[in-house]
Amino acid sequence: MFARTERLTLRPGWIEDAPALAAAIGHDAVVRNLSRAPWPYTLADAEAFVAGWQGDPGPNFLIFAHDSGRCDLIGGVGIGPLGDVPHMMGYWLTPSAWGRGYAVEAGRAALDVAATLGIGRVVAGHYVDNPASGAVLRRLGFVATGTRSSIHARARGVDVETIDYAIDLAERRRDRRLAA
Template sequence: MFARTERLTLRPGWVEDAPQLARAAGHEAVARNTSRMPWPYALGDAEAFLRMPQAPRTPSLLVFAHEGDGIRLVGGAGLHRSDAGAHELGYWITPDAWGRGYATEAAQAVLAIADTLRIPEVSACHFVDNPASGRVLRKLGFRPTGEQALAHCRARGGEVPALQYSRGLAGGPALPDPRDAPPLAA
């Protein structure tokens, strides 16, 4: 699967992308905000990731930014299945590309793929100490579920508090936002 946005191309990774991937992902600030990425992240990790089989309903795409006359790998975005079988959105952007809206733009493209595949609900979470990711999720139409849970972070070596979000299929009924519930009577 491929996707093209105004400034980005999202595509499956190839083993030839491994050096660029290792450079883009090889930052502790990236790995500590993802659940599965190891730290330190080396060329062998990139090669192993790129050799993993892809499932049609869980695309894992590299994000390339069109900058000037060039194109460079700036991140990754995709869907994966949680242990409970739910579709979860994940994304990361290399630090020197933060603050440009690439995470939102790339995740929008992945969610458009999810909508095309008629995936009825996509969940996501962010570690409590990464509020920027929460802002991205809200821009994408995710609603906080009101739940906080421990999520595994391979780079941090354990469980980290994370806030949970959910988003329904575009064009479908909106998922309720627990913040909209009336206050409980005393």
């Protein structure tokens, strides 16, 4: 499954992507805000990640930017299970891609794919010490649920408090039809 936006291509990861994936995600500032990624993030971790892509239950993508005449791996976005939550959205960008609107652009594309697949509700969250992620979620139309939880941050080795959000994709589709 692929998705294309004005500046981005979202596609599954391939084993050939492992070196670029390890380089893009391999920053403490990135990995510390993810629940599943280890630190340090190695080439072997990237190879295992893309090898495990087969049969993944949700729309999960690597993000490639092509707005500079090149096609560079800059991040990842996906919607899939986390614990007992069937549709949790997560995303990350390499630091050189921060502040350019890529997270919102990729997030919109991933939510569009999820809606096409019939996924009705998606939840997300951000660690309390990562408010920039909350800004992205709000721009995508997620609404804070008023709850907080703790999610284990593998790279940090501790549970970290999160602010929880949700989006109703059926409502989002209806609002888009009304705006058209």
